[in-house]
Amino acid sequence: MKVYICADMEGATGIVHRDQLMPDGGPAYAAGCALLTADVLATCEGAIEAGATEILISEGHAHMRNIAIEALPPQARLVRGPAQWPQKPLCQIAGLDERFDVALFVGFHSRAGTPGGLLSHTWAGAIVHEITVNGRIVGETAINALICGSMGVPVGMVAGADDLCAEARADLQDCGPVELVCTKETLGFNLAACHGPRFTGPALRRAAASACRLAATGQLRPLVVEGTVTATLETHRREMADRMMLATPGLRRDGQRRVLAEAGRADEALSMLWRAVTEAFHEPQAWLR
Ligand SMILES: [Zn+2]
Numbered sequence: 001m002k003v004y005i006c007a008d009m010e011g012a013t014g015i016v017h018r019d020q021l022m023p024d025g026g027p028a029y030a031a032g033c034a035l036l037t038a039d040v041l042a043t044c045e046g047a048i049e050a051g052a053t054e055i056l057i058s059e060g061h062a063h064m065r066n067i068a069i070e071a072l073p074p075q076a077r078l079v080r081g082p083a084q085w086p087q088k089p090l091c092q093i094a095g096l097d098e099r100f101d102v103a104l105f106v107g108f109h110s111r112a113g114t115p116g117g118l119l120s121h122t123w124a125g126a127i128v129h130e131i132t133v134n135g136r137i138v139g140e141t142a143i144n145a146l147i148c149g150s151m152g153v154p155v156g157m158v159a160g161a162d163d164l165c166a167e168a169r170a171d172l173q174d175c176g177p178v179e180l181v182c183t184k185e186t187l188g189f190n191l192a193a194c195h196g197p198r199f200t201g202p203a204l205r206r207a208a209a210s211a212c213r214l215a216a217t218g219q220l221r222p223l224v225v226e227g228t229v230t231a232t233l234e235t236h237r238r239e240m241a242d243r244m245m246l247a248t249p250g251l252r253r254d255g256q257r258r259v260l261a262e263a264g265r266a267d268e269a270l271s272m273l274w275r276a277v278t279e280a281f282h283e284p285q286a287w288l289r
Pocket of ligand 1: 008009010060061062
């Protein structure tokens with residue numbers, strides 16, 4: 001069994017603040033990386049227990065080099081490196097193809113605009129106000145599930161704070177009994193009641209094993225959009241949409257601050273939007289603002 005893990009960081013065990021999330025956070029960032037690594041390792045162990053023979057982990061946070069590779073089991077490989085266009089046309093999802101049996105999302109966070117959400121944003125907080133796919137507002141959970149779905153791969157587990165779990169439950173309601181792991185209870189943008197790794201480790205292991213068994217027995221369905229896919233992205237400022245239009249072939253304007261991508265598959269439409277976002281980047285810290 002081939003298992004794909006996409007690892008963001010905001011929803012990982014014990015993470016609540018920017019200083020744990022960015023390399024300039026010093027010792028707090030190093031501790032954050034250790035917490036994320038423990039979550040990813042527990043997820044790998046659960047997958048292996050349920051029969052995974054090959055695991056591909058895709059780093060999905062900031063500069064995308066946060067996980068301590070030396071901790072990983074021999075069945076796992078780690079995709080690390082920044083998400084600039086064109087080397088990573090699908091942002092957090094790299095190296096995925098139709099041969100994978102299931103995808104597991106670790107360390108995820110709720111979408112931009114989530115009321116009272118923990119570290120909520122979509123792709124790049126400084127740029128993205130809102131993304132929709134065929135009229136539905138989407139965050140990174142639905143975006144990445146749609147990309148996986150374009151390749152026929154179902155999502156079996158999503159882990160993060162309780163506000164993220166609520167979003168994932170709604171987004172993936174048609175996908176079968178997807179495992180949700182709540183790592184903390186959100187109390188504010190930078191505030192949560194966090195379970196420690198002695199709780200989340202076993203919870204992630206159990207959920208990952210269960211997700212792999214659900215996939216093996218055909219109980220999960222990929223998230224797909226039928227027909228033409230229309231994805232829109234609303235920026236915070238008109239100048240950002242201007243820059244996107246200049247640099248992204250095929251992109252259409254849909255109002256002062258909004259651009260629109262249309263394609264036959266969700267991954268193609270979302271890839272066009274990701275290209276537009278990378279074109280609008282100014283500073284690396286734009287990720288979390
Ligand atoms: Zn992140």
